[in-house]
Amino acid sequence: MDTFGHLATGLAAAMSLQNLGFALIGCVLGTLVGVLPGLGPAAGTAILIPLTFKLDPVGALIMLSAIYYGAMYGGTITSVLINVPGEAASVITCFDGNQMAKQGRGGTALGIAAIGSFVGGIAATIALIAVAPPLARLALSFGPPEFFALMLVGLALITGLGGRSLLAGLVMAVLGLLIAMVGIDPVRGAPRFTLGIPSLYDGVGFIPVVMGLFGIAEILLTVEKPYRQVIKTKLTSLIPSREEWRRSLGAIGRGTGIGFFLGLIPGVGAIIPTFVAYVVEKRVSKTPERFGQGAIEGVAAPETANNAYANAAMIPLLTLGIPSSPTIAVLMGAFIINGLTPGPFLFKERPDLVWAVIASFMIGNMMLLVLNLPFVGVWARLLHLPYQYVSVGTLLFCIIGAYSLQQSVFDVGVMIACGLIGYCLRKIDLPVAPLVLGLILGPFIEKSLRTSLEMSGGDFSIFATRPLCLGLLVVAVLVLVGSLLRLPPPEVRQSSA
Amino acid sequence: MRRGRLVACVSLLGLFLAALVTSLDYSLTDALGPGPGFFPFWLSLIGAVLTVAMLIEDARSQDATSILPNRQALLQGGAVLVALTVAAALLEPLGFRLTMLLFIPGLLLALGARSPSAILLTAAAGSFGVFHVFYYWLKVPLPIGALGL
């Protein structure tokens, strides 16, 4: 049976009333999981696994997959509206999304995010259908050395975020990388910089830090203003203007490509595609100074990349049985509990099942769009409540979010401290974005370097003898040189991201 | 701005230097390559150098705008921070519901909310309502304190 034959059968199965219902429930639950604080997609999916025990395997998988990419969208809502990333992958959306909301264009931001997600998701699913197995094999050639090189590319890209002052951006990035070193080190497995506090053994905790740096800092900044409105202007049209459409198109296209390719590489977490898409978009833009001030591409790019990534990441799972991220590992566990082991064997032996699930991705993506677009206006209007209630609501949200990660008050404390720090940083115009990105990349860089050296027995030439790795290293150097050459003269004032 | 930046630079410098010293406790090299102290050492060093450069650049700037928070910012921002800290401290001893029952109206009033019914409703929903949803429906545990709430 050829591919289209499979797809047709799959679609027929996926469109059964029962499976449509499961996809719907999954999308709704997933969006809720994404919106709710602290409950990341991994935990949310895990908690809902027992729900699926009573269902048939295909139905269960359709529902769980829908929960997964539904959660990706849910996190966007809080990022845009209250500058609190609902989950790690939504951090980048905060930069421009929240600015747009404050300018009364929150609805537009959510709308373009929904549309971009839809396009990214569908494109990735189509690519999945067309080229799954060969592409997956390609992704396998990404080992620890290639990963390390890729992270260096990421690091080089950060220099493009410095904005007003390259120096400030670099300092913040270095600070972020350093903070990422707190915890158990990948070399000896011994605690480092933990000041004897066991809660720090696993590192400073990314989510509490960003909730503080973004969400709480935002509130502290809000309450010092004289007016009683969180948003400066009235809610304007929900539909993007023609100009905004034009700008978003490119962003969506690039975001799809970036998200898709990074989704194929196992081990790349969901944040990386969003940040790469954002920085690339800023680079190719003729007016990069708009980024961080409410540029619609700054929302379209990461959101599209996010969803393209989520769908593409299913490829290594379904074709090779390799989960790309902890969340997908949970999905894989769900498959296994339901008696199906994803991998080449399943792909060959039970194509009916696999294709039904793949077909349901397309349907699910469509459902997400249909479900979310109408509500965009509702969500955006929430911001128009009196600011006391919005602020207290947000804080409640943040407390639950930070606490429920590990049932730890320490995390709440970290969040509060970062709130104060974020407030101070904003006041003195030190950019927060490079700090966050350093925090994200740090662990990846060190771990992949270490694993590469363990593999080679201490031989550094492993980085030069593997062609893909060497290629990426060259790219990293090129990007870095490119950033330095683009440095604007110091008198030109630009805003920091 | 200038003063704020200078203060920040000095604090950052202090942080980097402290990290530098601490990283010396961990071995810099290992049989296979960089040891646990390698990256922290070099990062702190680079960070310190860059901060000094930033310090010099900021010392030369003429930006005299004050960034000190005005009275309102201090009162309201302070209220937020104090409320958060107290809530965090009471979260486990008193339990989620009681703590939120105190936190929500307390902060709402401090920020200027005036409608008693809205405040009470929000307090009830935010404490007991939210707890019920998370604990019983979602099975996400929120703290239950000494008084059983």
Place this chain on the structure above:
Amino acid sequence: MISRILVTISGAALGLAAATGSAGAQDFPNKPVQLMVAYPAGGSTDVGARIVAAIAEKALGQPIVVVNKGGAGGQVGWTEMVRQRPDGYYIGYINLPATNTVILDPDRKAIFTEKDFTPIINQVLDPGVIWVRADSPYKTVHDLIDGAKKAPNTIRTATTGILSDDHLAILMTEEAAPGAVFRLVHLEGGAAQLKEIMAGNIDAAFDNVGSIMTRVKSGEVRALAVMDDVRSKFLPEVPTMKELGYPTVMSNSTRGIAGPKGMPEPILNKLREVLKQAMDDPEHVGKLESQGLAIKVMVGDEYARYFLDTHAKAKKYTEWAKSRPQR
């Protein structure tokens, strides 16, 4: 007058204390019980915990809420547990030998020792397994070990983490086959192992049956040996290290439930009874076995002894791991 009041009050207080003391055991549980898992949600231990909790809470009469307190390979969760009151309302999973190595590793500065836990009941015993890619040149364990002797420190062998049971198992193998030296690569978890083996970046991996059972069945990987007393019921064609002439190489990963030390006997008994019943339940057995997880229920003293045995064994290899230079 005052003294009479004082006597009445103290009498009432004592009576109340006595009543709540014994009532504690008699009406246990009267509020939800928290079951702590020292790893993030979705992991193998977590899923097993949720399955048990869903079944056991019906017999217990109160909800059993699974609490994830992941971090530092479990240390964060276990640190939290030993600080709780031993009243039966906070129990959690301990994973052996992970818990043991955390205690034994001086760098970890664990605030607990093996005496700070009350073992309640064990759920899963997942034996260690050595595996390679299906098309690997190593067809048997002897091939692998010979290779490691002929070219010491070249065979890239993966563990699932520093000081994991797999790491200790590799050291056990080197001890049992003098001259064999493996090049250790510490990956994070079984999925990473699968990926690197498939990609050809790793030559062999030490993990547990549960992680790769389904892959062996589908023919993607080849299991060379199982490190247990008897053959695994999930992989009956795979010989044990004992059969192959290496009886000292015995390694596994267990998951069981424990509480802080000092739990009263009546509460312990109630918990053991309810949990054992849940673990014997066919639905529980079915769900776990579909993942290749072998259930081995050990209750009470049997489990406590097992804990101490594992501890003694882990001590030797942990010291060895910490002392030898990273090659």
